[in-house]
Amino acid sequence: MVPRRIVCLTAETTEMAFAVGAGDRVVGVSGYAVRPAEARRRPKVAAFRTANVERILGLEPDLVLGFSDLQAEIAMELIRSGVAVLITNQRTLAETAEAIALVGAACGEPERGRELARWFAEELESLRRRPAWRPRVYFEEWNDPLISGIAWVGELIELCGGEDIFPELRGCRSARDRVVDGAEVVRRDPEVIVASWCGKKARLDRIAARPGWEGVSAVRAGRLFEVKSPDILAPGPSLLYGARQLAAIIGGVTGGV
Template sequence: MGPRRIVCLTAETTEVAFAVGAGDRVVGVSGYAVRPPEARQRPKVAAFQTAAIDRILALEPDLVLGFSDIQAPLAAELIRAGVTVLVTNQRTLQETYAAIELIGAACGEPERGRALAREVEAELETVAGRSSRRRDRRPRVYFEEWNDPLITGIAWVSELIELCGGEDVFAGMRAQRRAPDRVVQPGDVLAAAPEVIIASWCGKKARLERIAARPGWDALPAVRNGHLYEIKSADILAPGPSLVHGARQLAAILDRVTGAA
């Protein structure tokens, strides 16, 4: 029998728990959880790097789900309090599919976890294929995950750019699992001369006008041609089923840039 009282510390773990049929057993969620809508009715017990440990313990969870090494201190505190904790640490799309399966199994729904992982993978391939087949070139893309310092996209974002028919100008950095190791300098972006800039500042609105106003960036093809876009972090920086929403937006952007929409 699976766990009866589940707390989800992140948006993606919340979404997966509900999607595999364990939503009625979720008793606490992250404040950043947006999908499904009914998850927003659960008690909010965590941000991302912080959580209300006392409130979590008061909910008497028999399983806490989290994501990322950034949540290691939270996981350690809960483990010391006697709670069972599962924290996945996916960075690539394949690791994301595996994490979905693992979370499904931890929730007592292994078959539904496997089915969800395959569904997400198939949908991403469909979105990507439908878009890239309409185009005869691959636009050069700079994806900005954070603005101070400039941090380029994590591995699954880089992979999505390629799946959707773009070229990530910093693809060589995708192997870096830690955000501090993906810091780029403004001059690096100028040298890369991206045709498209996509920003997704984790947890806050991207200010595209500020990006365009950076010294010298008016020379970039993306800025000259007005190809600056935002994809909300909930759609592309939460490595779970929501990546489908991000992929659809990414594909539409690349189609617009090449006139293939």
């Protein structure tokens, strides 16, 4: 049965539902939804870890879409209330493409979901760079404590021609397992620093001013950049925005734009 009333708990699923042609059936969205602009006019029913279950139920959805194990409690409450729920839990670029196709199928648009997933993968591949010099890149997802980039970010760094300085943390699905020590960042001496503090502006000046970081190659060369979180921390089609920015940043350093 094709769902007629869809609620999206996250920015990712909102974007996917609209992109596969189900936007006219979306009746509720996350407060963090950014794309498309039309989605922001829908009723807001969720943050990320929290949701207004009573309001969701009042919208009488026949499908609720979400992302991440962090929404497990919300999903459980909705399922117990008799609502069909799909929560994806992608962490890699390949898993993101699979999630796009899955959401498309769940929305009753399987072919458009597969087409969007193929396009996403092809657009990413078009950004692949193989420079002679691959600069060391530190990606900071949060500043207190310091949290390095999730798996898909590390993959994007390498795809765009850089070298992730914390490759061993890529398999860590939880943010708490990607907490790093500032002294270790200094020791690994990144040549490029990219920050994306989820939900707030990254203060590059404060990063550069951290005690002991004045000798880091990226700080000495002034190679500190921000990519806004909706462009790189939401594993859906919007990752292309972040990927293109990373490609420009790393390409600008290596001369491979």
